[in-house]
Every structure is written in C-alpha cells, then in structure tokens.
Amino acid sequence: MATTAPIMEQAPDSAKIILGIETSCDETAAAVLRLENGVPEILGEVIASQFDDHKAYGGVVPEIAARAHADVCDSVVEETLKRAGVTVADIDAFAATSGPGLIGGVMVGMMTAKALAMSSGKPFIGVNHLEGHALSPRLSEPVEFPYLLLLVSGGHCQFIAVEGLGQYRRLGSTIDDAVGEAFDKTAKVLGLGFPGGPAVERRAKDGNPDAIKLPRPLLDRPGLDMSFAGLKTAVLREAQQMELTDQALCDIAASFQKTICEILTEKSRRAMQLVREEMNFAGEPGFVIAGGVGANQALRTSLTELASEEGFSFHAPPLKWCTDNGAMIAYAGAMRFISGQVSPLDLAARPRWPLDEASAETNPVFGGGKRGAKA
C-alpha cells in the first residue's frame, strides 16, 4: 500500500499549523508546530515519560508502554493544544508516528491522530519516526542538505546521508543491538538503574576510563557497520572478576562509555571521509547527531572534535529534542504536508520501516523475516 497519497501542492509561504504525536517507545509526546517560509516554530509541546513504569524491569516492556500511551495520549494532546493556545479547528494537518517502533504504542498515537483528522476534515500524515530524528536538528537551526547523520538511540544506530526530504541513503548500521540498548543492558548488568544512558554517564564521571579493556567489534573491519551485542557480555565477564565496590562500578561505566565513544568516533571519521570522497559533500558539510544517545556529553565532545578535524560543522538538537518528542514528528509531518504528501486514513502501522527502504530490501544488515529488515 502507498504510504502517502498526493494532494494539491500547498502554497509554501503561507503559515501552516501542524500537530505531531509520538508514541513509538516510552514517551507519550505531542507538539503544535507553526511552519512559515520553511521556518519552524514550536507553539506548545508536552512530553510525558514512562520511565517510572519501566524502571523495575530494566528496559521498556511493550505491553506496559502500550497501556501507558492509551491512558494518557488524549490528555497529552489536549494539554499540548492548550499550551499552544490553539484549538483542534486551528490545526491544518495531524501527524503521528506510524512506525517503526513498538506497535501497540504506535497504534494509539496513530488512531488518535486519525480520529482528529477525520473529525475536522483535515489531512492525516503518518510519519516515519526515524525521519523525525533525521530532520530534528532543523527544528533549532537551518542545517542545509545534504548532511551526514549519526542516529543513535535505544532502538536504532545508523549512519545516513540526508540529501533532502525523503532522500536518505544508509551508509552503515548496527548489525545487532542499538547503542542505546547497549547502555541499558550494561546498566542492568551492573544494577545501575533505568534508563541506562544517564545512569552509566553519571557513574562514568567518577571512573577511570582505562580500567578495563573491552572489545571493539567490527572496528578492525572496513565499512560503517557496527555491533554492540557482545559488549554487555564482556562487561559482565569483567565485572564477575572484580570486587564490585562503588569505584569499580564507576570504572566499568567509564571504560564502557569510552569504548562506545571510540567505536562511534572512528566510524564517524570513516563516514565523513566516505561522503566527501564518494558523495560530493563539498565545502563544510553538516554532521548531525540525533537520537537519545546524542544526549551523552562525552560522545558529543568527542564527535565535536572529530567534526572540526574533518572540516564538518557539528549539529545536535537540544537535549529535549534528542530523545523522543512530538516536535520532530510535527516538523517531519509539516515538511511532508507542504510538499503535498499526506496519508490515507487506512494507513497501517509499521513495526519496521527503514529510512532507506531500497538498501534495506536489497541488502539488509539487520533484522529480517516476516516483519522485514530493520535497516
């Protein structure tokens, strides 16, 4: 089924107001965005996190997540409209994440948006969650196409060449766990709490990053693919041989974080060289980090230095738009809307929906089977 149905081209310079809803993982989020002359402005937003619901389990439990979304989605939208000072009737189009992600939650946000669109006779736009992240730096600054994107979150880890709206080329991807997942699992192994990213980062501040040696999978091989699934086991094996004092936990966290930074920084260097040599990224192209792991300060510092060495400008969305949020969905929806692309109301939610579908189909690096490739 076609994911979008063409409509008449919108006058690009008239202001449009778009509602975006995000429910694909453990945040119920919504935002109202005003887009005028290509410039986005967030009029109001709400991000309701479910951290507390999942804490005891050391990771996001899909059924718990879906229940929490169903409990609050409509009130999150209502509060967002209130903060933005608009009513349903003021909205020109209703966008919602329709994949990839935890399908139970995706359906809640998508059905809410479909009901709002149908009731007000305005278009519905099903947004690819990854496109939301890919475009998110443009919410706060006018980053020009093309740019190199490192998308690092709890569910995704990939290098993408972003050449324009809907033009994404996968350059490399994790072949197993996402990097955020590696943080969560390591935190779980060490008993540091959930979510793992901030928990590991907090401990790492007081630790010795050279205390233990962890493997750097796939770093010795050419290309941009990555692997993180083995790190959790390596951490566990090291930890079992140590007396687990507070200092030891900090040392392991610091060593783990350093390993992740080294892998991502080295792969980013190769990605920068690749797009410059083979994809005509000229002048000072942009290098963008997006996704929840982009909130890690050590990683940001390392990648900022790398970008400056390689002649790239470094961009990262503000922290609140690094993790899942409604603003990026509203923005991706608005960009689709002004280019005349809206979705039919019978759009299906997609648990897997790679940004670069052509590459994922012909050369899947991750996932497969009935549900299709993840990347």
Next chain:
Amino acid sequence: MSLSLGIHTAGPFCGVALLDDDTLLAFREEKMRRGHDQFLPGLVQSVLDETGIVMGAIDRFSVCVGPGSFTGIRIGVAFARGLALANGTQTFGITSLEALVSKPPDRPVLALIPAKLRPPDQTFWAQRLQGTERSEPFELSANDLTDYVSSDISVVCTPDAVNTIRNFLPDPSLDVREITAKGVPCWANFIRPDDIRAPSPLYVRDPDAIPAKSPLL
C-alpha cells in the same frame, strides 16, 4: 432523537453501529484478526456516508473496552477518545459482556464469554446485569458456575462457550448470541450520567513482565 455511535474492535472483527434512539440506522462489520487500525476509520466513514449524518451531529460515542484483544481494545479506545477530543462529545466505555447482552435486560442476566477453554483451567469472563445495574466483569471458574446460575437468572453466552457450560451445568437454558458492534451503542441511551464507565481499556490480566535483577547482585 438521539444519535449514538458504537465501535467494537476488541474481537476478531471490526464493527461500527449507529443508532437513533432504539433504531439501528447503519451497521458495518468485517471479520478480521488484525488490521483494525487500518479499517476502523473507513468503517466509521461509510456509516456516516450511508446515513448522511456528520460526525459533529452525533450525541454519544461508545466503545468496547474489553475483555478482549489488548491491541484491538486500544485501537478502538484511542480512536473513540480522539473523536471525543475533537467533537467534545460524551464517550462511554462498554464491556464485551454488555455488548453481548446489547441493552439493559429487564430480568437478571449472567453474561458469559470464554476466558480459558482448555482443561483443567476452564474459566469464563462473567458479568451480572439487571436493568442498568452492572457488576464489574470477573473471571468465573467453570467449577463455580452452579453457584451463580439459578432459576432466577438467565444465562446469555457466545456459541463458543456452550459446550463448556453444558459440561458443568446440567440441562442449562442458554440464550446463545454473537457479540457484534450492534450491542455497543444502545447502552448509552439508558445509562445515567453518573454511572458512565470511562472509555478506558479494561485489562483482565497484568502485563507479562519479570522485574530485572542484575546477575551480579
């Protein structure tokens, strides 16, 4: 005249019914195991198109909140709550058992649908209903059926519950019906405003999740 739209997505079908008081104006239902998220908006639209009624003219929305498929329940509930938000319309939650009975019964009724059919744990989802007085749905072991059924109460059940009931109740008189979306909107015309069930999913089981433990601790 009071227009009431009912949605049922909690079972192996997707259904929408529109009533004017007691009169069924339009009804659409399709069998499906999955894909409710795709078909529900179109079914609602076709019911509106068929009757020439606009969404804003509807006085009450109601939606089946379970027991049933968790994903199906959430699809219907999220859509109904979206409609409520957009239209400012009163919205009711209706249980699968109330949908089975379809309107407030004059005489006491025990509604039964199968929960677990495989021995040794044979259970039903059950609800006692009389007029608009309704118990909460509860899980009833087949072994305890005799405690709940007497000559004063009639049993309404789905066809797939009949065999199990007959194995545990000697010579029962059963009113056997199918659950359809037609049974959803009618209740909204009878229920007192202070007795409304919120359009929130009625989960009959806790999520299947085990708390994390560090292998080191």
